[in-house]
Amino acid sequence: MIKGLRPLLRRSTYAGALFAFGGVLASLPLLSLALLPALAWRSAPESVQFGVALLVWAALIGLVGLARTTRRVLVLSARRLLGVALPEPVAVGTSTTPPARSTATGTVPPRADRWRTPLWLLLHVAVGWTGALAGGVLLFAGLTLPGGWLDAEAGLSLFGRTARVSGGWESWAVGLGCLLLAAAVCAGVTKVLRWTAPRLLGPSSAERLALAAERELRLAERNRLAHELHDSIGHTLTTTTIQAAVVGELMDTDPVAARAALRSIEESARAALEDLDYVLGVLREREAETAPARTLADLPELLDRLRHAGAVVEPELSGDLTQVQGTLSRAAYRILQEGLTNAMRHGAGGPIEVRVTATPGALEVGVVNATGAGVGTPAPSGAGTSERPDRRGAFPTSGHGLPGLAERVRLLHGEFDAGPDGPRRWRLAVRLPVRLPA
Numbered sequence: 501m502i503k504g505l506r507p508l509l510r511r512s513t514y515a516g517a518l519f520a521f522g523g524v525l526a527s528l529p530l531l532s533l534a535l536l537p538a539l540a541w542r543s544a545p546e547s548v549q550f551g552v553a554l555l556v557w558a559a560l561i562g563l564v565g566l567a568r569t570t571r572r573v574l575v576l577s578a579r580r581l582l583g584v585a586l587p588e589p590v591a592v593g594t595s596t597t598p599p600a601r602s603t604a605t606g607t608v609p610p611r612a613d614r615w616r617t618p619l620w621l622l623l624h625v626a627v628g629w630t631g632a633l634a635g636g637v638l639l640f641a642g643l644t645l646p647g648g649w650l651d652a653e654a655g656l657s658l659f660g661r662t663a664r665v666s667g668g669w670e671s672w673a674v675g676l677g678c679l680l681l682a683a684a685v686c687a688g689v690t691k692v693l694r695w696t697a698p699r700l701l702g703p704s705s706a707e708r709l710a711l712a713a714e715r716e717l718r719l720a721e722r723n724r725l726a727h728e729l730h731d732s733i734g735h736t737l738t739t740t741t742i743q744a745a746v747v748g749e750l751m752d753t754d755p756v757a758a759r760a761a762l763r764s765i766e767e768s769a770r771a772a773l774e775d776l777d778y779v780l781g782v783l784r785e786r787e788a789e790t791a792p793a794r795t796l797a798d799l800p801e802l803l804d805r806l807r808h809a810g811a812v813v814e815p816e817l818s819g820d821l822t823q824v825q826g827t828l829s830r831a832a833y834r835i836l837q838e839g840l841t842n843a844m845r846h847g848a849g850g851p852i853e854v855r856v857t858a859t860p861g862a863l864e865v866g867v868v869n870a871t872g873a874g875v876g877t878p879a880p881s882g883a884g885t886s887e888r889p890d891r892r893g894a895f896p897t898s899g900h901g902l903p904g905l906a907e908r909v910r911l912l913h914g915e916f917d918a919g920p921d922g923p924r925r926w927r928l929a930v931r932l933p934v935r936l937p938a
Contacts, residue, residue, distance in 0.1 A: 507687040507691075508680070508683040508686075508687055512582075512583050512690070513683075513686055513687045513690050514686055514690075515581045515582070515583075515690075516581060516582050516583075516686070516690025516693055516694065517631060517635070517685075517686035517689050517690055519577055519578065519581035519582055519690075519693065520624065520628035520631050520632075520689045520690070520693060521628055521631070521632050522577070522628070523621070523624040523625045523627075523628040524625065524628040524629055524632050526625075527557070527561060527625045527628075530557060530560040530561060530564070531553075531557055533556075533560060534553045534554075534556040534557035534560060535553050537552055537553070537556055538550070538552050538553040558622060561618070561621055561622055561625055562618035562621070562622060563618075565617045565620070565621035565622070566614065566617070566618055570617060570621065571617045571701065572588075574617070574620065574621070574624075574701055575588065578693075578697045578701055582690065582693055582694050583694070584694055584697045584698060584701075585698075586697065586698065586701055586702055587702075587703055587711070616701070616704065617700070617701070619700055620696065620697070620700035620701055623696060623700070624693065627693060628689070630689075631685050631686065631688070631689035634682075634685050635682045635685040635686060638678045638679070638681045638682035638685065639678070639679065639682040641674075641675065641678040642675045642676065642677075642678035642679035642681075643675070643679075644675075645671045645672075645674050645675040645678065646671050646672045646676075733772050733776060736768045736772035737772075738841050738844050739764075739805050739806060739809045739841075740765050740768050740769065742809040742810060742811075742844060743761045743762075743764055743765050743768075743805075743808055743809040743810075744765065746758075746761050746809060746810045747761045747762055761808045761809070763808075764805050764808035764809070767801075767805070768805055794833050794834075795825070795830050795832075795833050796821050796824055796832055796833055796856065797821075797822070797829070798833060799815075799821075799833065799836065799856070802836070802837060802840070803815060803854065806840060806844065806852070809844070811843075811844060811852055812851040812852065813840075813851070813854060814851045814852065814853050815854045815855075815856070816853065816854065816856070817856045817857075818856070818857045818858070819856075819857055819858030819859055820858055821856060821858050823858065824858050824863055824934060827912070828863060828912070828932055828934055831908055831909075831912055831932065832856070832863055832932065834905075835865055835905055835908070835909070835928075836854065836856070836865055836867065838902075838904075839865075839866075839905075839928040840852065840854070840867055842867075842869075842902075842926075842928070843867055843926070846871065846926070847869040847870060847871065847926075848870045848924070849870065850869070850870035851869075851870075852867065852868070852869045853866075853868040853869070854866075854867055855867075855868075860934075861933065861934065862931050862932060862933055862934055863931075863932045863934045864929070864930070864931050864932075865929075865930050865932075866927065866928055866930065867927075867928045868921060868925060868926070868927045869925070869926055870924055871920075871924055871925060871926050902918055905918075905928075906918075909930055909932065912932050912933075913932075914930060914931055914932040914933060915930065915931040916929075917930070
């Protein structure tokens with residue numbers, strides 16, 4: 501008994517009823533317009549006039565429901581007063597929903613989806629009027645029956661028998677029952693609207709596809725940023741750690757070289773801060789600054805930072821690298837950056853060979869470095885790693901660098917190869933298809 505009365509005591513029940521009664525008030529101006537054809541056709545029977553007015557009224561309500569603003573207002577009101585979780589209406593693009601049709605002012609959803617809002621608005625008005633009339637009568641009876649106020653009395657005829665209530669304790673009992681029934685009408689109206697709101701005001705199939713495509717694009721962008729952050733910050737931290745160790749060794753014996761290494765650390769840290777600021781700006785969903793777009797044109801600077809860290813780099817560049825631009829040039833820079841980072845972390849000293857070859861049909865990049873006797877090779881994906889720094893002061897990788905490079909190359913329709921190159925050498929080789937401008 502008490503459980504059945506709980507909905508009558510909730511604030512949300514009457515907030516939903518208020519939402520329904522708002523539809524009644526909003527439909528009154530349209531009702532006055534719908535009465536004009538019926539009043540002009542005075543010769544018709546009253547039933548015909550009533551039917552014409554009702555049809556015109558429904559048509560006007562449906563036309564109002566076709567407006568985009570109407571749906572946005574209804575969604576916002578239903579969220580606040582009905583407590584229904586409804587997402588904001590989204591623009592449906594032709595790329596994700598072929599049935600939709602684009603116009604100069606936007607995208608027109610499929611016909612079946614366009615009529616969902618008018619149908620909801622008609623249901624909203626119908627339920628609101630039903631609840632308002634039934635609840636109003638019951639509320640009036642519940643307030644006037646007790647004690648015979650305003651000489652009110654109630655009568656019920658059933659199977660030829662009539663029962664009347666005009667005063668006494670019976671009037672108080674019947675009045676309380678009418679008030680409870682009025683509250684039950686509000687609860688029923690709210691329940692109907694809550695049940696139908698997600699089905700008619702919620703996202704359509706086309707909008708759900710658009711939302712899924714939007715989430716997929718956002719996830720892809722975040723994954724791309726994760727790769728960029730791994731490549732850039734990971735490389736910078738590795739070289740900075742090694743350069744700091746070099747500074748400690750050269751501070752007394754070669755102050756000039758030590759100062760050069762410190763300048764290289766400063767430049768590396770500044771570049772890493774630019775990358776980090778860009779990535780954090782995108783992750784915070786604010787308008788970020790221009791993305792730091794490092795390309796093969798920045799390769800000499802990258803090699804200089806490695807030399808300042810004490811590495812011996814032997815570049816072998818061939819072809820016109822200036823013609824390699826855009827996504828391909830940026831990807832090649834990141835691939836070389838990751839390969840050099842792995843060589844610094846896991847290499848056994850000795851020269852690091854960097855090869856870049858640009859031909860009319862392909863761009864080939866590679867890094868070859870020496871390894872120790874059975875150790876020092878980059879950890880495969882999923883392999884366990886120690887948290888202690890190696891003998892050169894760099895921490896081992898998490899195992900995600902090479903898989904990330906392989907995925908990047910796959911997306912560019914290239915060829916990826918990484919593995920031992922003889923007993924004491926490690927080779928990273930990538931071949932990317934390219935179409936150089938004439």
